[in-house]
Amino acid sequence: MSAVASVAGPASDKDPLRVRYGAVRARSLELLAPLSAEDACVQSMPDASPAKWHLAHTTWFFETFVLERHAPQFQAHHAQFRVLFNSYYNGVGAQHPRAARGLLTRPGLAEVIAYRDAVDTRIDRLLDSAADDVRALIRLGLEHEQQHQELLLMDIKHLLGQNPLAPAYTSGTPHGSAAAACVWREHAGGAIEVGHAGDGFAFDNEGPRHRAWLTPYALASRLVSNREYLAFVNAGGYGDATLWLADGWSLAQREAWRAPLYWREIDGAWFEFTLHGLQALDLDQPVCHVSHYEADAYAQWAGARLPTEFEWEAAAATPPAGSMRSSLQPCATRGGDGFDDLHDAVWQWTRSAYLPYPGFKPAPGAVGEYNGKFMSGQMVLRGSCCATAAGHARRTYRNFFYPHQRWAFSGVRLARDL
Amino acid sequence: MSAVASVAGPASDKDPLRVRYGAVRARSLELLAPLSAEDACVQSMPDASPAKWHLAHTTWFFETFVLERHAPQFQAHHAQFRVLFNSYYNGVGAQHPRAARGLLTRPGLAEVIAYRDAVDTRIDRLLDSAADDVRALIRLGLEHEQQHQELLLMDIKHLLGQNPLAPAYTSGTPHGSAAAACVWREHAGGAIEVGHAGDGFAFDNEGPRHRAWLTPYALASRLVSNREYLAFVNAGGYGDATLWLADGWSLAQREAWRAPLYWREIDGAWFEFTLHGLQALDLDQPVCHVSHYEADAYAQWAGARLPTEFEWEAAAATPPAGSMRSSLQPCATRGGDGFDDLHDAVWQWTRSAYLPYPGFKPAPGAVGEYNGKFMSGQMVLRGSCCATAAGHARRTYRNFFYPHQRWAFSGVRLARDL
């Protein structure tokens, strides 16, 4: 094997998948660098996972779906990791209970990193001669790991956010600029094609590409800002049942919500817990860490609504006309001629439920559990956020969370009917 | 007022709304006839309400939305009924807690019937001279009461179903006929118009009428039968995670589901609790009282899927072509040339989430809480069932329940892509 490697060496060095594999795997460890072993081990709520678990589970994915099925003379790195780091693949067998991931002080962080190294070595070897289907699985594993890189940041933020010491994940101060003016960008609607097409990578849930019909609509040129959302808070939005979906109202009362997840009111001033620690609330930044319920209530209060996922996708594909029919509170100022923050700022809640597209079929086997079985009860978010791995998202990308969840980097773009 | 009434008397006797009002209100009392005051008072679970509460709440609807707003010199029948019998209208004020409706042994059943009589008398008087908007509200109140008539039957069935004595709501034995053959009826798809149009009554959630696009599909000509569903049970369908949506699997495990809600296995034979008491399971009848999760898992097992609500609506509008591309398990036999049981048998789960149509706006004021605020987390069912009031449903009617709920008369019609 090493002989083959040495022969193929120079060529394989240029294999873009090998390069990408190295980069993505290294990025996960970079994300871990600011954390202590303690930080990496603890689970702050059942929805979240320890950082160490993310490192191990993404490795398990490669071991289980690539090495076990395709590497010659496969031997498991550790007999029990198959169960410990299986997230939810019933097709692979039993799983360590999700809510108990944080109890796994063993294997320790060093052992998990050794597990990563061992799998990386074997994937590297396999890449020397991997067939296209195996390369596709490796590619899937990398996209999967990028998803977990974002989850890792969400989960670490949540964990540190529970700590009264409000520790910073990373030093430095976030640098914001003034919010742009917000205008309505119109779209004529009609028959459109939605869903992924072409050769590039996409998850199964982004297809099949199919036709849909849109009624004329407008989208806000930028995201709702903290300033605008604070006006909703100050106007009593969290206390006015008529603005809320019934499920949202009931939950908000039960859990005494009165602001986004990480906002903190201290002596009458608003702060926000961030990956840089506690910061004065930057009114120019997009509001973040709101649930779908809050996003919907805000839109209701603003006389608007959330976009559908296809409205978002169509707008992202269409250069805005530059014209604007009207300006509307809270988008009061004439703006530029495009959409701000379609990507990289915060995920954008839509009013679309996460459901299969016409003709959707999950992949056969355990890998088919990746997306399809979650198509119940969740809402689609579009775009991407500051924590999304570079190059991971795309115009057809469908992120999804339950409407009550707030620990994703989720914000609001308004829409309205024309 | 009385002068007007006496003049208009003979004519108003023919007022179809007055006739309908009398008929609908009388029907509610007929439904109560087989029940004791005890049966009418008890609440078997938070989702259900006591029969007495249904009688009172539907009356409260007329008193609050019609009489209080439109009757001269309005006086409340009882000062506290405004709170006691308000279901969920935050715009009207406080509500007695939903889960505590069954604790209201007072007012007793006789007092509630007296409340109905008093309100009926005042509505009757108001009808002598009601303007169109008031007549529309009365019409809405009657549709609302018909919805509660079905809920009353669902709730009574659930209550009696908790009783080890398995008491019958009504005597007699249900008479079933053999299940028809089941074939696939094809639909070419394309652009269609969906949603309510025309002058007839419809709920706000059925509009606006708008265009949608359908990919070619086929619907089963009839509902899934108990026989077919039993095959799924016997094949281990409740124990195979790969067939289930993740949320459904988790719930089914937690609550140890192994058959539809009212099925009972006694000494190896299957029975079903019905409004006629415990009956041997009639294999030819449509399966009933399954959740969306079960419906979806069954469809998965059968190599099919659930229809979307627009597929259902389009099929209901289109005479089937009489042709059939293929027959497929469990629809193995060539059938007739139409759809069986589009209405009146069981509600049919769709794979569509209950969401607003493009351009949907709830009515202003408290009455606007009727439908819109529930557009989160629920799934649409189409058709109607044996417990639906005569003439209540229509082709565009959108019923909705949470995917875990099973106490509605809900069944399964299969669909598949072409």
Added chain:
Amino acid sequence: MSAVASVAGPASDKDPLRVRYGAVRARSLELLAPLSAEDACVQSMPDASPAKWHLAHTTWFFETFVLERHAPQFQAHHAQFRVLFNSYYNGVGAQHPRAARGLLTRPGLAEVIAYRDAVDTRIDRLLDSAADDVRALIRLGLEHEQQHQELLLMDIKHLLGQNPLAPAYTSGTPHGSAAAACVWREHAGGAIEVGHAGDGFAFDNEGPRHRAWLTPYALASRLVSNREYLAFVNAGGYGDATLWLADGWSLAQREAWRAPLYWREIDGAWFEFTLHGLQALDLDQPVCHVSHYEADAYAQWAGARLPTEFEWEAAAATPPAGSMRSSLQPCATRGGDGFDDLHDAVWQWTRSAYLPYPGFKPAPGAVGEYNGKFMSGQMVLRGSCCATAAGHARRTYRNFFYPHQRWAFSGVRLARDL
């Protein structure tokens, strides 16, 4: 039956057990008279039972422990009542779930009364020739029924107390007199004999009689009044953690306790929900419906403590010396020369856990589940209350509830060390 009765009439009429049987059984129905069938059917919380269930269960006790074991040619009145009305006797077999007693709208109240009549007839017949052990079981059944008579009143009060209409169980206004002065009655302590002795009836948990040792102590001559307890409320007693047992504090915070169970503050004035409906709080009456936690916190605040059950029993046996060492807040005034309200007012929480006496052995068989298996986690109350059946309690009687429970007629008598 009537023939037998007429022959045996004169003699049997004088059988005191037969007379007592008739009186106790009639009393249960008297207690039901103010209730509708609806009132009698509903269960307001898992700890409570429907009034109808009490009627049926006390009858079940006679049927199961007397007739089934001792009546010739026994036939069950109804095959399923054995399960439906078994409270907790594992030795008898399965039980209908406690929390689901309120779902039994069938059998209806009339059927339950018919069940009572049928069992009464058979017991009457059995009494013609019952041996002593059978007579002892019947006697036990009557004491058992008297316990349920009090429970029935507790449970009905709780049910009506949940109703915003605050309906009265019985008309009339309670008549109170001014609270007597409260003084400390001293007791020298030393070796005493405690527990039941003699021929009269007692429950198994009242024995064996045995020796105990008491340190010198004093008991308050009367119960803590609403006036005194209100001072504790007004002094912030419900907000001062240092007064409370840890479990009590935690519960009081979680459930937001701020006064006894049935106190209601309306526009700044205190009312109390009673069996006579809502009444202005009578400051001279003993405080009632407090948990052990509240009783203990009150005593702590008052610079005193709760008595042990043996201190109470010894005092009840000893005429107070008439002397008084000191008067202490809240017992500020010199009083008479005895104890007020040892019985009939409210049950008196002690600081004694409900545990077996030395040498305690439960009766063999299912009847042995009557008392012993509850000797865990509960606290003893001594005395009796306004709702206790006449002649039911005695000096050695041990009532018991969990320290958090408040729906019994439970109050406070203070004690202190000398």
Added chain:
Amino acid sequence: MSAVASVAGPASDKDPLRVRYGAVRARSLELLAPLSAEDACVQSMPDASPAKWHLAHTTWFFETFVLERHAPQFQAHHAQFRVLFNSYYNGVGAQHPRAARGLLTRPGLAEVIAYRDAVDTRIDRLLDSAADDVRALIRLGLEHEQQHQELLLMDIKHLLGQNPLAPAYTSGTPHGSAAAACVWREHAGGAIEVGHAGDGFAFDNEGPRHRAWLTPYALASRLVSNREYLAFVNAGGYGDATLWLADGWSLAQREAWRAPLYWREIDGAWFEFTLHGLQALDLDQPVCHVSHYEADAYAQWAGARLPTEFEWEAAAATPPAGSMRSSLQPCATRGGDGFDDLHDAVWQWTRSAYLPYPGFKPAPGAVGEYNGKFMSGQMVLRGSCCATAAGHARRTYRNFFYPHQRWAFSGVRLARDL
């Protein structure tokens, strides 16, 4: 400090409190040695605390109750530690929520050890001139720390026991010897004195010393063994309701108990998770990690009962007579002439509730929250266990846990009436 120390060195070296302080504090760190920072950070259930938290909290105790009140120019080590590491002292102020102790990845373990060092330095300085009351507080702090040393081992065992890898806390194999014969040791009863007396240290809950009266009884000469307990398991003890207290039965059913907490049945053989990892069940060792409910049910099954705490204390004070009235299953063999395992093996459940002794008064101030406020709902255990700090327990020592708790090193000694 070092200057002062070098001057005072020889003298202070002989201060036994200073010596003891050093030894106890060092012991806590020794216990931590086998753990990773991850192990030390995680909390496996709300009843347990992270090892790191124990290190910090015991330090907080010295800082808060000794330094803050008695050290000149006191400055808090860290402003927020006062809240973070306050366990339950309401008198000291707010507390970090108990169930969220495991979320404190910061301060990290190294910071907590630095906190310990800083406080140790200051206590050392204070000891140069501490008055008697301060020395008594320091002594209390050491006893407190010893209690937490045992809790730390309980909690670590629980944490590692949740891990499917079953990691060992410490290497080596436990060495057991054959169980001794078990005989009944009789005690004549009568008036005894119980509770702490004399000059040695004792917790407030061990006094006042007072007289009690005992009925004649016998205690088993040794603890119930795994062999004996396994016979109970194999005889169906966990499935026989008649053996159990009602609360215990209900819990055991709900949580599906079928053996002590750490027993594991693997392929038909019994193992026990221990601090040495998973070991074959040693049948000769005392059964451990049973709840009070299980201890009581076992005793019932064995035809015996649990001792009262005073029976235990009297026996521990009295050399056994050497005679034996009878031998009884499961104590079948004539034994030696004393009690085995009064200390050091496992804590021994009694049938006594944890309640105040006559005349008990908690210390004034926050330190008075140490014991008294927990005197509700818990049961007394006597003796000590393998995890108890050397020299910590004594004959009058009262340990206490809720009857359902199993993670303490708790076992069973039988008693019976004579």
